[in-house]
Amino acid sequence: MKIISGKFKSRNIIINKKNKVRPTTNLMKKVLFEWLSKYIKKSKCLDCFCGSASLSIEAISRNAKCVTSLEKNFYLYKNILKNIKKLSIKNINVINVNALKWLNRYGKPYDIIFLDPPFNNNIINNIIILLKKNNWTKKNTIVYLENIKKKNIYIPKNWKNIKKKNIGQTIGKLYLVKN
Template sequence: MQIKIKKNNIKIRITGGYLRSQYVYTQRSINMRPTISIRREMLFNWLDSYIYESSCLDCFSGSGILSIESISRHAKFVTALEIQKKNILSIRSNMNRLLINNVKIVHTNTLKWLNSTNNNSFDIIFIDPPFYLNIINKIITLIYKNNFTKKDSLIYVEFYGSVEDLKIPKSWKLYKIKMNKKKKYILYKCLS
């Protein structure tokens, strides 16, 4: 199914890689706020020497922009978790249009998936849940407890609130951080 490009759709520019300057189209939603381009550029500059041939987990795919941006920058494979059917249809439509075939979209509740999936470890994990859910610490706990990381995995966390409120495992060390008035953009590195 192709997403129809309408006035009320959001048009998101891919900031780097072989798909640079192409667009991802998604439906407007009050519960979804895709990471803005300046922050995605910052994030992928942080990930520059790690993204090539990496396996990635996008915990709350939403528009799919982090998954698609990862592939554009030569990640090997992305597992994209998303609960909203309309978002899944948009992601599939964009992937078909951009000729991307190395993203596995899983229609699921992220908490349930992290609790029930066999131990798959990833090189890079994106944690950017809808802020109103207030589940960031649950997600971090499940990722750590169920061994979704390995030595040198990178975990990106985007959230509102205080850094001190995050319950980070001792084996995750702060690697990079950017803060504005309310929002935090943090990259952790798994040491073991």
Template sequence: MNKKKKFKKNTLKIIGGKLKRQKINIIHSKNLRPTKNFIRETLFNWLNKYIQNSICLDCFAGSGILGIESISRYAKLVTSLEINKKIFFKMYKNLKKLNIHEINIININALQWLKKKENTYDIIFLDPPYNCLQLLQKTIFLLEKNKYTKKNTIIYIEKKISKQKIEIPKTWILKKSKKQKKIEYKIYLKK
């Protein structure tokens, strides 16, 4: 009898850089959907010449894997925003376990945090929950309004493919784009 065992994967593997093959633990939550390995590999191939010594912002950190991959590939500093307390504390434990000090994690609603002027960033990751296009749109608006982007900032957007369009600022130039099953991901360069 051939029975398939159903189990939920509770770890993610870092796919590149100085922390390659290290694992982080994740919480299973309907609101947590970590970026898949093949997408992360493509993304960081796209970012390869920009990531070293960059200052990054991850607006919807979740598992924290995009920030951790960035530090693994020698980004200088990452600010990670996460609203869910359980997910935030799991990320905190993972950073402690991996001895990562270059990620500043903040337990806050991204929109609330973005309403104040904080800093400009070299790379910004926008990977909100998939069914929240309005949240993505508001985030893009606040990034521009409060000048979190500067000339040559790279903005990564990952979202579910949808007929509903999001409005991208005219100063953001599409550089790379890919679709996988129900997901689309793109990088823009601020001109």
């Protein structure tokens, strides 16, 4: 998998194929970062289900200030550490943790949050509730949500959908937190 743009453009991210990870496709990633172009510079980002850390690394490549990347699978976590070491990235904090457990405490808000959970997992509604309840969002936080089209997902009333893209069975949406 290649980084699409920014200071690490065309560099490879190594993914161990035996770990069942479904990275955001290059097409969806290109769309997402076009959407984020006016928000990403110097932003503080949270990647809740980082998997390959493709979104985390792309954010840093495009001048995000820092990224906190959460991944519960130990083998994926170790692979991410190898990739960020290979790229000499210092401003990604990778944490080997279940996102639900990590978010179930009071936190400091992020500027951009990536929610790209496993498609067969119903955890996303609980994650969204915790983001709102425990201070992980603030006014003007941008939340990217990627999932399959037919899932019913709880969206707080103060999240305004500002962008939407369907690619195959996948839907990507960008939300702006209003307050």
